[in-house]
Amino acid sequence: MKYSAAPLNHSEIVNYLKKKSIYDIKNEILLGLTAPSKYISSKYFYDEVGSKLFEQITRLPEYYPTVTEKKILKNLVFQLDFDFSNADIVELGSGDASKISLILKQLPDEVLAKMSYYPVDISSSAIQESMTDLSRAFRLKNMTGLVLDFNTQLHLIPQKSRRLYLFLGSTIGNFDESERHRFLNNLYHEMQPGDHLLLGLDRVKEQSVLENAYNDSEGITARFNKNILRVANRLVDANFRPDDFEHKAFFRSDKNRIEMHLIAKRDRQILLGINYQIKLKQGESIHTENSHKFTENDIENISKSSQLKIKQIFSDDKKWFSIVLFEKASIKP
Numbered sequence: 129m130k131y132s133a134a135p136l137n138h139s140e141i142v143n144y145l146k147k148k149s150i151y152d153i154k155n156e157i158l159l160g161l162t163a164p165s166k167y168i169s170s171k172y173f174y175d176e177v178g179s180k181l182f183e184q185i186t187r188l189p190e191y192y193p194t195v196t197e198k199k200i201l202k203n204l205v206f207q208l209d210f211d212f213s214n215a216d217i218v219e220l221g222s223g224d225a226s227k228i229s230l231i232l233k234q235l236p237d238e239v240l241a242k243m244s245y246y247p248v249d250i251s252s253s254a255i256q257e258s259m260t261d262l263s264r265a266f267r268l269k270n271m272t273g274l275v276l277d278f279n280t281q282l283h284l285i286p287q288k289s290r291r292l293y294l295f296l297g298s299t300i301g302n303f304d305e306s307e308r309h310r311f312l313n314n315l316y317h318e319m320q321p322g323d324h325l326l327l328g329l330d331r332v333k334e335q336s337v338l339e340n341a342y343n344d345s346e347g348i349t350a351r352f353n354k355n356i357l358r359v360a361n362r363l364v365d366a367n368f369r370p371d372d373f374e375h376k377a378f379f380r381s382d383k384n385r386i387e388m389h390l391i392a393k394r395d396r397q398i399l400l401g402i403n404y405q406i407k408l409k410q411g412e413s414i415h416t417e418n419s420h421k422f423t424e425n426d427i428e429n430i431s432k433s434s435q436l437k438i439k440q441i442f443s444d445d446k447k448w449f450s451i452v453l454f455e456k457a458s459i460k461p
């Protein structure tokens with residue numbers, strides 16, 4: 129990291145989640161837990177504990193996506209067909225911001241001094257900690273952290289200069305096809321002609337490699353998965369006992385995705401506040417995450433459905449991970 133004693137010109141955090149009603153959040157969780165096939169949206173993994181556990185996952189030897197994507201990012205700037213001068217960066221689902229650091233390190237100080245960086249994440253603790261780290265390491269013109277839900281609040285991201293959007297870590301794989309389409313459509317409408325998107329995509333590969341990445345020997349992914357029940361306890365006043373559930377992650381080749389579930393070890397009756405209760409039979413599942421894996425064909429389809437033009441594709445030698453540069457053209461392709 130480049131260490132600079134000079135302070136940022138401007139740094140702030142705006143929390144738009146506070147404006148989302150707790151009633152909507154409760155409703156979303158209750159809807160999933162009372163559905164015939166129970167689920168909790170993966171966005172609820174990321175409280176302070178969940179964000180820390182995810183950082184630990186990214187350092188596990190089995191979890192190849194982070195190390196592979198970082199290897200590509202390390203030398204990317206010089207190959208990238210994007211002019212960083214007078215451009216701003218918006219990073220969606222920025223997490224610990226270790227990936228933006230790899231990009232900023234490759235840019236000259238004069239470019240950084242004119243650049244605004246907007247980390248966007250649902251986790252306020254991740255935004256706070258990453259901004260502290262980044263402001264020690266880089267002298268940017270402005271850094272504004274935005275705590276918001278990128279599914280519904282993209283329009284709250286301020287629009288100033290030409291921009292590069294980053295959506296890394298294959299976070300887009302957490303959407304199913306219709307959610308992905310809706311998200312990309314929303315993003316397309318927020319982008320101005322000439323804006324770019326750098327998208328990280330985990331590729332379809334051997335089943336054992338995929339399944340090992342979500343079933344690590346230290347049990348960190350299991351802890352991450354079970355933590356969602358603690359979040360649900362807090363948000364809907366439920367009484368889940370995480371240890372009554374088993375972590376299960378497997379590849380579904382019919383859908384090209386890893387699914388994560390929590391399986392009840394015994395029959396359980398769960399209170400959801402004072403008004404609701406649900407019954408879970410032994411072996412019954414709560415579906416907590418999808419992580420879709422992508423083919424070359426999928427990359428073409430993402431371009432077609434989002435109307436964003438593919439400019440460059442960067443992959444590692446084994447084609448385990450790809451980073452794709454898209455552009456919003458002036459005229460729709």
Ligand SMILES: C[S@@+](CC[C@H](N)C(=O)[O-])C[C@H]1O[C@@H](n2cnc3c(N)ncnc32)[C@H](O)[C@@H]1O
Pocket residue numbers: 170171174179182186194220221222223224225227248249250251254276277278279296297298299
């Ligand atoms: C798979 S992690 C990737 C983190 C980081 N980009 C990386 O590549 O290591 C997903 C990130 O997106 C954030 N996130 C998940 N759902 C979100 C949502 N609906 N709105 C905003 N951020 C979200 C999480 O807090 C987390 O930091």
